[in-house]
Amino acid sequence: MTQKNERHLSSALRAMVERERHRSVAPMATDRIVRLARGHGLVGQERTDPFVEGILGWARPVVAICLTILVLLVAYNVRLSNELPGMDTPTARVLGLPSATVALAFDPDFEEH
Amino acid sequence: MASAAVIAPVRTAALRAVGAQRGSVAAERAGSRDDSALVEQVVRGDEHAFRRIVDGHIDAVSRTVTGLLGPSAEVDDVVQDVFIKLHANLATFRGDATLRTFVTRMAINRSLDVLRQRKRRRWMQSWGLGSELDAAGAVAPAHTPLEQQDLDERLRKALDTLPEKQRTVVVLRLVEGLSTEETAQVLDIKYGTVLSRLKRATDQLRAVLSANGTLEMLEDK
Numbered sequence A: 001m002t003q004k005n006e007r008h009l010s011s012a013l014r015a016m017v018e019r020e021r022h023r024s025v026a027p028m029a030t031d032r033i034v035r036l037a038r039g040h041g042l043v044g045q046e047r048t049d050p051f052v053e054g055i056l057g058w059a060r061p062v063v064a065i066c067l068t069i070l071v072l073l074v075a076y077n078v079r080l081s082n083e084l085p086g087m088d089t090p091t092a093r094v095l096g097l098p099s100a101t102v103a104l105a106f107d108p109d110f111e112e113h
Numbered sequence B: 001m002a003s004a005a006v007i008a009p010v011r012t013a014a015l016r017a018v019g020a021q022r023g024s025v026a027a028e029r030a031g032s033r034d035d036s037a038l039v040e041q042v043v044r045g046d047e048h049a050f051r052r053i054v055d056g057h058i059d060a061v062s063r064t065v066t067g068l069l070g071p072s073a074e075v076d077d078v079v080q081d082v083f084i085k086l087h088a089n090l091a092t093f094r095g096d097a098t099l100r101t102f103v104t105r106m107a108i109n110r111s112l113d114v115l116r117q118r119k120r121r122r123w124m125q126s127w128g129l130g131s132e133l134d135a136a137g138a139v140a141p142a143h144t145p146l147e148q149q150d151l152d153e154r155l156r157k158a159l160d161t162l163p164e165k166q167r168t169v170v171v172l173r174l175v176e177g178l179s180t181e182e183t184a185q186v187l188d189i190k191y192g193t194v195l196s197r198l199k200r201a202t203d204q205l206r207a208v209l210s211a212n213g214t215l216e217m218l219e220d221k
Helices: A003-024 A029-039 A050-083 A090-095 B002-043 B047-069 B074-092 B099-126 B146-160 B164-175 B180-187 B191-211 B214-220
Strands: none
Touching (some): A003 B074, A003 B146, A003 B191, A003 B214, A029 B047, B002 B099, B047 B099, B047 B164, B099 B164, B099 B180, B146 B164, B146 B214, B164 B191, B180 B191
């Protein structure tokens, strides 16, 4: 095939494919693709800085451990409080302090204990 | 003497290829840098960057897919698939090739998958296992003069007679206008293989189009 023939064929094929493309691809294709990507959660959510991501990665387990300890301490306190009568608190018990009641607070001899 | 006559055009083509390769290296590097920056933004989830990539490549991708599949409603789905798949694979984009090469390769692979599916459907239909072949492939009729429609149909039929590998080269070289070097890069084949496939394909097209008088019509235009 000569170069001239090839040029004719090339431009004819190009024009044909262009017409076929307009019939086959619906309008606003870019918008539809971007919307689809957004629907898949691929775009629209900016990722944070890697440094921040690193810090957050370390912070998360620390926060989880602290929360667990806090919950255990609260549970321990509640359990001890149920076991002790009156206004005794776990702290008072640990320190060996005598039971304090409202009546004792007005007792003039209380401080002698 | 005869061997010299054979070697001369080959050497000229090879020298032209080397020259074109050198000339395009600088532009390619600059393009790759831009692509890499854009890709980095997309990987971070930037929607505007993704829109820019889609906008920049949608015409080429849809032309390539249409060239291989013909007028069909499947083209729209394939184009969408290509860009969604491109997004999923952008993290693996290392910038060795341009983004255009990367996305064109994906468009070709996806189109060839669809062609294989069509073949399977046809085979199943021939055994009475499938029904309504290509029912989803219908597109709106062309609003072009009858003469133009006739020419398009002849060209499409001729193009569809080519084996997939040759058709791919024709679409990239003659329709998409890629250079032989770029075509070789996209298809991951040798420069000489592109030339030989193109030669065989154009010979076949000429034979088919000459037989029904289309080639003369094209020359008269």
